[in-house]
Amino acid sequence: xxxxxxxxxxxxxxxxxxxxxxxxxxxxxxxxxxxxxxxxxxxxxxxxxxxxxxxxxxxxxxxxxxxxxxxxxxxxxxxxxxxxxxxxxxxxxxxxxxxxxxxxxxxxxxxxxxxxxxxxxxxxxxxxxxxxxxxxxxxxxxxxxxxxxxxxxxxxxxxxxxxxxxxxxxxxxxxxxxxxxxxxxxxxxxxxxxxxxxxxxxxxxxxxxxxxxxxxxxxxxxxxxxxxxxxxxxxxxxxxxxxxxxxxxxxxxxxxxxxxxxxxxxxxxxxxxxxxxxxxxxxxxxxxxxxxxxxxxxxxxxxxxxxxxxxxxxxxxxxxxxxxxxxxxxxxxxxxxxxxxxxxxxxxxxxxxxxxxxxxxxxxxxxxxxxxxxxxxxxxxxxxxxxxxxxxxxxxxxxxxxxxxxxxxxxxxxxxxxxxxxxxxxxxxxxxxxxxxxxxxxxxxxxxxxxxxxxxxxxxxxxxxxxxxxxxxxxxxxxxxxxxxxxxxx
Numbered sequence: 402x403x404x405x406x407x408x409x410x411x412x413x414x415x416x417x418x419x420x421x422x423x424x425x426x427x428x429x430x431x432x433x434x435x436x437x438x439x440x441x442x443x444x445x446x447x448x449x450x451x452x453x454x455x456x457x458x459x460x461x462x463x464x465x466x467x468x469x470x471x472x473x474x475x476x477x478x479x480x481x482x483x484x485x486x487x488x489x490x491x492x493x494x495x496x497x498x499x500x501x502x503x504x505x506x507x508x509x510x511x512x513x514x515x516x517x518x519x520x521x522x523x524x525x526x527x528x529x530x531x532x533x534x535x536x537x538x539x540x541x542x543x544x545x546x547x548x549x550x551x552x553x554x555x556x557x558x559x560x561x562x563x564x565x566x567x568x569x570x571x572x573x574x575x576x577x578x579x580x581x582x583x584x585x586x587x588x589x590x591x592x593x594x595x596x597x598x599x600x601x602x603x604x605x606x607x608x609x610x611x612x613x614x615x616x617x618x619x620x621x622x623x624x625x626x627x628x629x630x631x632x633x634x635x636x637x638x639x640x641x642x643x644x645x646x647x648x649x650x651x652x653x654x655x656x657x658x659x660x661x662x663x664x665x666x667x668x669x670x671x672x673x674x675x676x677x678x679x680x681x682x683x684x685x686x687x688x689x690x691x692x693x694x695x696x697x698x699x700x701x702x703x704x705x706x707x708x709x710x711x712x713x714x715x716x717x718x719x720x721x722x723x724x725x726x727x728x729x730x731x732x733x734x735x736x737x738x739x740x741x742x743x744x745x746x747x748x749x750x751x752x753x754x755x756x757x758x759x760x761x762x763x764x765x766x767x768x769x770x771x772x773x774x775x776x777x778x779x780x781x782x783x784x785x786x787x788x789x790x791x792x793x794x795x796x797x798x799x800x801x802x803x804x805x806x807x808x809x810x811x812x813x814x815x816x817x818x819x820x821x822x823x824x825x826x827x828x829x830x831x832x833x834x835x836x837x838x839x840x841x842x843x844x845x846x847x848x849x850x851x852x853x854x855x856x857x858x859x860x861x862x863x864x865x866x867x868x869x870x871x872x873x874x875x876x877x878x879x880x881x882x883x884x885x886x887x888x889x890x891x
Contacts, residue, residue, distance in 0.1 A: 413499070415468070420495040422465060427488045430456045441774045447815040448774055450515060453484035454813035455770060472498075479880050481812040482515025516878075518815045523849050525781045526725065526755045526817055527562055528593040534870035535878075536846050537562040539597065539819060540863055543855040546582060547575040553582040555860045557594050560867035563725070564594055565852065569601035573718045580722055595724040597757060600712050600740075602729030603705040605696040607659070609641035617687025618664050620680055626657065628674035637677075642696050647703060651676045655701050660694040662793040697793040699763075707736040713743070720747035720754070727757040727785065732764040737775045745779075755781035757819065761790035766803060773814045784811050785852070789822035808847055812879060817849035825866060829856035842866055846873035847880070 430453045437452040438444065457480070466476035474494060480487035486507040493504040524530070527537045540561045546553050553564070564583050566576055580596050587594050609630045616638065618624070627633055628648045630641035640659075642648065651657070655668045657678055665682030707730055708716075719726055720743075728740055737758070744754065756776050760766060769784070776782040786807050792800040804820075811818045825842055827835045842865075845851040851870070853862050875885040 412472075416472070416495060416498050419465070419468060419472075419474075420492065420499055420501075423488060423492050423495060426457065426460065427485070427492060429460075430485065430488070441771065443774045443778070445777075446514070447518065447777065450482070450484055451770060451773070451810070451814040454481060454810070457484055457488075458809075481809050481879070482519060482815065483512060484813065486511050486514075515812075515815060519812065519817065519849070522781060522783075522815055523817045526595075526783050527850060528595050531562070531592050533560065533867060534846070534874050536848060536870045536874075537850040538863055538866055538870070539563040539565050539821075539850050539852040540859055541565045541567060541853065541855045542579050543859075544571055544575065547571065547578040550582040550585060552860070553579070554586040554589065556863055557583070557586040557590055557592060559860050559863040561594060561863050563597055563850065565597045565599055565727070566723075567599045567601070568712070568715045568719065569599075569604065573715075576718060577722065596722070597725040597727050598715075598719045598723035599727035599757075599759075600715060600719060600729060601709070602707055602712060602731075602759075603644065603703075603709055604729060605647060605698070606643045607640050607690070607692050607694050607696065608643040608645075610639075610690055610692055612638040612690055617689055618659075618680055618683050619687045620683050622680045622683075623669075624666070624678050624680070626651070626676040626678060633675070638690070640690070640696075644703075644705060647696075647698065647701075648674060648676055650701055650703065651698070652701070656699055658697040658699065658793045660688065660691070661789045662697070662797070663688045664690075695790070697790060699794045699796075705730075707731055707733075708739060708743070716743050716747060720744050723754060725755045725757055725783075727759055729759050729787075730761055730765075730790075731758050731772060732762055733768060734771050734775045737772055741776075741779050753780045755783065757783050757785050759785045759787045759821075760807060761787040762794050766791075766795070766807070769807070769810060770814070773811070773816050777814075777816070783817040783819060783849070785819040785821050786848070787821050791822075808879075819850040819852055820845040820848035821852035822854070824851055824853055825862045826854065826856075828865065829853055829859050829862045832858040832861065839869060842869045843873050846870050846877060 433456050434449065434452045438448060441448065462477060466478065470476045475487065475491050477487055477491065489507050490512065493506045496502065496504050538560050540556055542564050566579055583594050583596055611630060624638040624640065626648050627639050627641050628645040630639055633639065651668045651671060653668050653671055657666045657668065658664065664680060666678035666680045668676045669679045670677040726744065731737060758772055758776060760769060773782055773784065786804050788800060788804065795803055808818055824845060825838050827833055827838055851866060853859055853866065876883055
């Protein structure tokens with residue numbers, strides 16, 4: 402029987418090389434980080450650590466990590482919240498192993514400072530935690546929350562830490578009643594529950610629809626996007642989008658996704674005010690076309706204002722009543738500044754509300770460091786990984802990779818993360834468990850908050866999610882694996 406032999410190594414020389422390489426990494430960060438902070442016009446520990454981490458991750462560290470691990474040393478795999486301190490602790494150990502003068506280790510307080518800063522931000526944004534999992538739970542309130550106070554009370558009792566109001570639905574009268582019901586539940590149950598009001602933004606939806614009552618879209622079908630459906634009253638299956646001007650921006654070959662990616666189509670012909678689509682992706686049994694379902698155009702650059710006229714009106718209410726403000730489809734630093742100015746003009750002497758930056762497009766992903774920096778200059782800031790639109794815009798294959806990277810980057814910025822869209826979705830809607838969904842919910846424990854959408858079983862879903870998160874707290878804090886005692890094998 403043969404065994405694979407690892408090549409012999411000279412430990413002393415190898416350790417010296419590791420010391421040189423990690424020292425060079427530290428020096429590169431120290432040299433370049435001030436320039437990045439100056440470009441951002443930012444200061445403070447969170448911004449500095451984010452700059453350090455971004456510079457560190459511009460290096461491919463995979464081979465270095467394996468070599469460090471072979472000596473039982475830190476592989477820098479948990480350096481997000483305290484990048485320089487993690488490198489300093491590693492360098493101090495390597496210097497000792499190499500027989501050089503002993504460098505001091507960072508204090509235990511310094512090593513924990515980044516994590517502590519993130520926890521403090523969570524408390525500022527979501528309120529003091531109640532007993533239970535460290536990951537907060539957010540639930541989207543349905544319209545019934547305005548007329549059924551008991552529903553809101555049951556959600557809070559089950560473990561809802563934050564109630565989300567989607568401003569794309571209902572109106573100010575209903576929102577006010579929902580918030581009153583949340584406040585009453587807080588008072589009665591003796592627990593806190595923040596209210597997030599999610600400004601709708603330029604979400605393109607199916608505004609008008611022409612098709613047979615029971616029509617289901619199948620692969621190979623054709624339909625039209627029309628700038629004005631009423632001007633072409635007869636003929637093919639057709640959709641008028643809520644932003645009709647988009648139709649003339651589409652070029653042949655451009656992709657159009659309908660209903661959170663359930664239908665994929667490509668533009669095969671264009672004329673003034675009309676685009677003909679051929680469906681290339683749909684489930685075998687077909688997909689019902691419905692009003693209000695989302696439309697995505699991932700291969701087309703859309704130049705839409707991040708705040709619609711409706712949003713401007715809604716902000717009058719949001720600025721006065723919301724605990725947290727969600728910003729949909731934010732993509733550029735100027736977008737953040739625009740919302741900040743609108744809120745400031747309506748808040749008077751009241752303290753600034755925390756902002757939740759919803760990351761839904763590739764451009765938002767690319768600009769995320771600058772978006773966080775700008776937002777944090779004037780507001781406590783968290784980030785929502787809005788996985789529905791993000792998956793369609795990026796491609797489903799990239800979503801898993803990108804959501805990991807977003808978690809890491811936000812931890813480096815000491816910005817809490819909300820894991821959102823389709824968590825326990827089947828259970829919320831149908832009351833039926835899915836193995837894949839429970840695994841997704843367990844993965845969500847690495848975020849600081851998890852969002853559930855509305856559905857008839859949302860109260861039970863909050864309780865289930867709370868149970869899953871509590872169990873996973875035994876095993877993980879962010880990327881840190883906690884070796885609690887295993888009980889399945891006595």
